[in-house]
Amino acid sequence: MLHPEIYMRKLCIKGGRVIDPANNIDAALDVLIENGKIIAVEKDVDSKGSKVIDASKMIVTPGLIDMHVHLREPGREDEETVASGTRAAAKGGFTSVACMPNTSPVIDTASVVEMILEKAEEEGLVNVFPVAAITKGLEGKELVEMGDLVKAGAAGFSDDGKPVMNTRVMRRAFEYSKMFDKPLILHEEDTDLSGVGQMNEGYHSTVLGLKGVPAASEEIIIARDLNLAELTGSRAHITHISTKGSVDLIRKAKKRGIRVTCDVTPHHLVLTDEVLLDYDTNCKVNPPLRTKEDIKALRKGLVDGTIDAVGSDHAPHARHEKEREFIYAPFGLIGLETTLPLLLTELVEKKEISLPQLVAKFTIGPAQVLGINKGALSPGMDADVLVFNYEDQVKIDSEKFESKSRNCPFNGWTLRGKVRDVLVGGRVVVKQGEIG
Amino acid sequence: MPKSLISINDLEPEEMELIFETAASFKEVATREIKKVPTLRGRTIVNLFLEPSTRTRTSFELAGKRLSADVVNISAKSSALAKGESLEDTAKTIEAMNADIVIIRHSAPGSPYLLTKLINCGVINAGDGAHEHPTQALLDLFTVNEVLGKIRGLKVAIVGDISHSRVARSNILAFNKMGAKVVLVGPPTLMPAEIELMDVEVSYDLDSAIKDVDVIYLLRIQLERQNESYFPSLREYSSLFGLNMDKVRLAKKDALIMHPGPMNRGIEITSEVASLPQTVVNEQVANGVAVRMAVLYHLLIGGGGSLEAS
Numbered sequence: 148m149l150h151p152e153i154y155m156r157k158l159c160i161k162g163g164r165v166i167d168p169a170n171n172i173d174a175a176l177d178v179l180i181e182n183g184k185i186i187a188v189e190k191d192v193d194s195k196g197s198k199v200i201d202a203s204k205m206i207v208t209p210g211l212i213d214m215h216v217h218l219r220e221p222g223r224e225d226e227e228t229v230a231s232g233t234r235a236a237a238k239g240g241f242t243s244v245a246c247m248p249n250t251s252p253v254i255d256t257a258s259v260v261e262m263i264l265e266k267a268e269e270e271g272l273v274n275v276f277p278v279a280a281i282t283k284g285l286e287g288k289e290l291v292e293m294g295d296l297v298k299a300g301a302a303g304f305s306d307d308g309k310p311v312m313n314t315r316v317m318r319r320a321f322e323y324s325k326m327f328d329k330p331l332i333l334h335e336e337d338t339d340l341s342g343v344g345q346m347n348e349g350y351h352s353t354v355l356g357l358k359g360v361p362a363a364s365e366e367i368i369i370a371r372d373l374n375l376a377e378l379t380g381s382r383a384h385i386t387h388i389s390t391k392g393s394v395d396l397i398r399k400a401k402k403r404g405i406r407v408t409c410d411v412t413p414h415h416l417v418l419t420d421e422v423l424l425d426y427d428t429n430c431k432v433n434p435p436l437r438t439k440e441d442i443k444a445l446r447k448g449l450v451d452g453t454i455d456a457v458g459s460d461h462a463p464h465a466r467h468e469k470e471r472e473f474i475y476a477p478f479g480l481i482g483l484e485t486t487l488p489l490l491l492t493e494l495v496e497k498k499e500i501s502l503p504q505l506v507a508k509f510t511i512g513p514a515q516v517l518g519i520n521k522g523a524l525s526p527g528m529d530a531d532v533l534v535f536n537y538e539d540q541v542k543i544d545s546e547k548f549e550s551k552s553r554n555c556p557f558n559g560w561t562l563r564g565k566v567r568d569v570l571v572g573g574r575v576v577v578k579q580g581e582i583g
Numbered sequence: 584m585p586k587s588l589i590s591i592n593d594l595e596p597e598e599m600e601l602i603f604e605t606a607a608s609f610k611e612v613a614t615r616e617i618k619k620v621p622t623l624r625g626r627t628i629v630n631l632f633l634e635p636s637t638r639t640r641t642s643f644e645l646a647g648k649r650l651s652a653d654v655v656n657i658s659a660k661s662s663a664l665a666k667g668e669s670l671e672d673t674a675k676t677i678e679a680m681n682a683d684i685v686i687i688r689h690s691a692p693g694s695p696y697l698l699t700k701l702i703n704c705g706v707i708n709a710g711d712g713a714h715e716h717p718t719q720a721l722l723d724l725f726t727v728n729e730v731l732g733k734i735r736g737l738k739v740a741i742v743g744d745i746s747h748s749r750v751a752r753s754n755i756l757a758f759n760k761m762g763a764k765v766v767l768v769g770p771p772t773l774m775p776a777e778i779e780l781m782d783v784e785v786s787y788d789l790d791s792a793i794k795d796v797d798v799i800y801l802l803r804i805q806l807e808r809q810n811e812s813y814f815p816s817l818r819e820y821s822s823l824f825g826l827n828m829d830k831v832r833l834a835k836k837d838a839l840i841m842h843p844g845p846m847n848r849g850i851e852i853t854s855e856v857a858s859l860p861q862t863v864v865n866e867q868v869a870n871g872v873a874v875r876m877a878v879l880y881h882l883l884i885g886g887g888g889s890l891e892a893s
Contacts, residue, residue, distance in 0.1 A: 353775035356692040356714030356749060361776075426693030471669060472691035474712070 157181045158573060159194035163202030163534060167209055168507035169514075169523035178207060180530040183573030188524050200568060200575075202534050208506045209522050210242025210273075210531030210569060213483060214410060214513040215307075215332070215386055215458030218244070218275070220266065221259070222251025227463040227551050229263060230270035234549035235461070235483040237576045240566040242531035243274040243521050244461075244483075245332075245513075247307045248285070255280040255291045257299035264300050272576050274531070276302035276517060278332060281320050285309040290320055297327045302517050305332035307386065308433070310368060312338055317372065321381040330384040330408070330516055335368040335393070336360075336434065345474055347420040347435040355423065357473065360435050362390040369393050373400045376407055384516050385409040387460050389434035391444035398453040408516045410456040411445050413486045417493045418556065428469045428476035429556040432460070446499050449508060456512035457505075459486045463552030484548050485557045488541055491564035495537075502537070530573040539565035549582065584881045587706040589695045591717045591756035598881075599761065603725050605877035606870070612649055613872065623652035626883055629682040630656045631673070632709070634690045638844055638868070639709050639719075643686050646875035655680070670694065674701035683883055687711070705882050713747050719843055720753035722874040724761060726867050727798055730839055735762035740786075740793050742768040742824055743802030743851055744813070746775045750843045751802060755781050768792045769824060772813045789824050793834040800841045801826055801851045817850055827853045839863055 158180040165176040165188060177192040178185065213236060219227035227235075229246075236244050246263065248254035254263065260277045267275035279301035283289045287306065296304075304324060310333065311317045324331055341360045346352050348359020369385055373396060376383040385397060388409050400407050412432075420436045430436060448454040462479025469476050482489075487509070494500045514522030521531060545558040569577035576582065584601075585593045594602075612618055628647040632640045640656065647654040657677075670689075677685055684705045687695050692712035699706050710716040728734050739758050745751045745767050758765050759782050766784040767774065779785055786792035793799055804820060814820045826840065840852075840862040848854050856862060 348776045350777040350780045353778050354752070354781070356712050356752060359776055426696050467669065467671075470671065472689070472694045472697060474691045 156573070157197030158200060158530070158570070159192060159197040160200045160202045160207055160532060160534060161194060163205040163207035165207045165524065166503050166506045167524040168503050169209070169511035170525060172524070173503050178524060178532060180532075180570070180573050183530055185524050185526050185528050185530050187526060200534065204536070204538070205534045205567060206502070206537050208533050209510040209524050210533050210571065211240045211487065211509040212243040212513040212517075212522050213241045213459050213461065213486070214245045214456055214517055216244045216246050216461040216483065217249065217463065217479070218246040218263075219463055220250065221262065225551070226465050228270075229266040229275060231549060231551045232461070232463070232483070233267065233271040233273045233275060234582055235481075237272045237569050237571070237582060238549045238566065239483040239485070240487045240533045240535060240569060241273060241483060242533070242569060242571045243276060243519070245276040245278050245302055245517060247278055247305060248280040249308050253280050253284050254278070254301070255283050257292070257295045260296055260299040260301050272582070273571050274521070276519065278303045278305050280304065281306045281311060281331060282316065287311045287313055287316060290316070290323060293324060293327055297329060301329065302519065303330040303332050303384070305334065305386070307332065307334045310334050310336050310338060314371060314375070318375050318379060321375050321379040321383070325379070325381050328518060330382060330518070332384045332386050333372055334387065335365050335372065335385055337364045337367045340364040340367065344435070345431065346423055347437050349420060349438065351420045351423060355426065362392055362437065362441070365390055365434055366392040366396060369396050373397070373405055373407060377405050380406075382406040386458060387412050387415065387434060388445070388454070389415045389437050389441060391441050394444045394448040394453055398448065398451070401453065408455040409453070410458040410513070410516070411449065411454050412458060412460045413482055413489050414480060414556070416442060416445055416449070417489060422556065426473045427556060428471070428473055429480055429554045431473065431476055431478055432462075432480055433478035446494065450500050450504065455508070456516055457486065457490065457508045458513065459483055463550055464554045466553060469554045479554065481548070481550050481552050481555050484550060485543055485555060485562070487535070487566065488562035488564040489557060491537065492562040496563060530570055532570040533566065534568040536565045536567055537563065539563070541565050584885055586882065587695070587699055588717050588878060588882060589699070589706065589708040590715050591720055591753050591760065593717070596760050599721065599724070599757070602721060602874065602877045602881060603728060605880060606725055606873040609876040609880075610870070610873040612876070613869070619649050619651055621651045622880060623647065623650035623883060626652040626683045627681060628652045628654045628879065629677050629680065629685045630654060631677065631685055632656070632658045632688040634659060634688050634710070636688050636710070639688060642868070642871040643709060643875050645872050646879055649872070650876055650879060652879070670697060671701050674698055678702050678704070684879065707878065707882065710749050712749065713752070714749050715753045716749040717753050718871070718875055718878055719750050720757040721878065722867060722871045723754055723800070723841060723843070724757050725874050726841070726863055726870050727839060729870070730863060730866070731797060734758065737763040737797040738766065738795060739763050739798040739800060740766050740768050740796040741800045741802065742789060742826070744773045744804055744808060745769055745778060745802070746773045747805065747808070748802050754800065755783055766792050766796065770814055770820070773808070789830060790833055793830065793838070795835070796838060797835065798839045798841060799826060799834060803843065803845065804847060804851050806847070821850050825851050825853065826856050828855050831856055831859070837861060841867060844868065
């Protein structure tokens with residue numbers, strides 16, 4: 148357990164460029180912290196009596212939020228645990244993660260939520276927001292006890308990876324969840340249409356002789372759920388959208404006033420299906436990597452506000468499961484420790500999006516989707532803070548990851564942006580780039 | 584020559600020509616009373632067949648034996664893979680046997696690439712799912728060249744289930760590489776996405792497509808595709824895309840008719856068509872051994888040694 152004085156201490160993060168999109172701040176300011184809370188974000192604050200963290204030449208932002216990770220606990224502790232996954236998160240600059248329910252057992256009862264929150268309290272380095280299933284056992288048939296789960300601390304509901312195919316059940320989920328104002332986080336895929344598809348359907352799947360998943364597989368179910376959100380007046384959050392058509396559908400729905408938000412993964416913003424030409428199973432993900440046109444549309448959607456958040460879909464898999472025949476390898480890659488530098492390099496440096504805009508997608512964006520009091524540096528809020536160096540380069544070495552898994556296609560890439568310090572509730576969990 | 588042959592893309596046109604020349608001289612070996620040359624004496628070839636196959640496995644086995652290599656067969660039923668061993672562990676076992684080359688047949692596309700990462704010796708792809716089957720394409724082109732005297736400038740119709748066919752993919756690449764034109768014929772449900780980007784024409788009408796082609800290449804239709812709604816019935820498939828005598832009459836008089844085997848008589852080809860003199864299915868099988876001998880020779884010995892060297 149932590150010593151109380153860690154919380155009592157006064158901290159001052161001095162001289163950095165503070166970017167806090169929620170408060171429209173982008174200026175050289177100091178951040179004053181006391182008792183684990185933000186006290187002030189001002190110019191030249193009086194730091195007398197406080198421990199000073201020199202942040203000159205650094206960027207200071209609210210701690211990042213990853214609203215889509217798989218911590219694999221309970222059930223696959225060989226791949227990731229609450230402890231290892233939250234260490235990976237901290238190392239990557241994240242102070243809050245929402246973890247998906249496809250564990251074993253599934254997060255579909257209050258006791259599993261409680262167990263994860265307990266683990267997070269005892270062993271977790273960052274805040275953990277468990278997402279419960281929509282249906283019992285992710286089977287798409289019967290709704291979970293949403294009321295009980297919310298009471299236990301569920302942050303939202305998702306049948307991630309196994310979308311609810313029965314439209315009537317999905318309608319009930321939309322209606323019933325209105326009582327709780329927790330988001331339905333929807334992996335959108337017509338699983339009948341996808342079949343045993345392994346990658347994006349197109350020229351490359353044809354050349355490789357792999358079964359394809361057409362863009363329509365995602366778009367059909369997004370269209371359905373936008374209709375259901377409209378019908379029920381409920382809220383939909385579409386997770387990891389991957390196609391131009393999805394961006395278009397959601398943009399139009401937002402214009403029509405439908406309550407919809409969405410997120411995108413870093414890999415769908417950067418990689419196309421061409422990277423699969425040597426059957427690299429680390430690039431086997433669901434939804435699959437798409438085309439250049441899709442990337443262009445996703446980036447545009449991120450900039451114009453159609454896309455609210457970035458979520459890594461951090462999906463750890465054991466080495467022996469990934470290093471095998473492509474069609475037998477599971478879907479998913481890990482992203483917690485590469486997401487920030489990847490997007491700083493591919494989007495900010497290449498001037499596709501401004502730094503404050505990108506920070507918003509990692510902070511206030513996901514905080515609003517989840518309805519949590521995070522993602523800002525407002526006085527009174529928990530002092531979840533990230534200090535990073537935008538100029539430094541890092542060479543990704545997956546062998547050094549905090550995550551228990553290694554399924555990262557960006558291994559060996561040289562990226563810009565290095566996480567220096569991470570504070571969770573005022574406690575320094577990463578110091579000078581190392582977990583302290 | 585490359586160390587491994589996994590895709591037709593691994594070969595330059597000149598290398599394909601060299602394989603054909605070598606195959607032509609190896610073909611003579613089969614006519615001898617003693618059908619054996621000492622070329623690969625002391626070399627070990629592992630036939631790793633993880634999917635049922637009699638024809639291709641036998642063809643490779645015979646090719647290896649006629650070159651005096653030691654040939655070991657590991658098949659799906661007998662291998663530990665059937666008991667859940669990973670390809671990685673199987674590969675390590677094979678490596679411990681000091682194999683010089685592994686010939687792999689596997690239902691998973693791309694698995695020969697995985698094998699090259701797991702093993703130091705060369706790998707020959709004998710068919711990986713719907714990806715490729717390069718030695719089949721080589722023997723097909725060798726046969727066309729042998730009968731028609733050229734490949735460049737020919738027009739070839741490949742008919743049937745393109746989506747699920749490794750033979751189609753390797754043949755598209757090989758015929759294009761050697762300067763022939765390819766038209767694919769079949770129902771839209773069996774055409775993979777954006778296949779036209781492989782530099783082919785696509786037709787849904789066999790009658791018009793075969794009018795001006797020099798080669799009609801029929802693919803085997805997997806009978807279970809009917810249950811997966813790729814087409815409503817074998818009867819309808821056969822009436823639209825099966826080659827019968829009426830359709831043969833629409834084609835050029837001497838158009839070559841080919842099939843990788845085994846044929847579904849009465850479905851993609853009628854018995855009458857199968858026994859026409861211009862149907863070269865048996866020649867394909869015979870050439871298969873010679874072409875595979877040539878591939879083994881070039882991959883294992885390369886340009887350096889003479890054919891009869893021991």
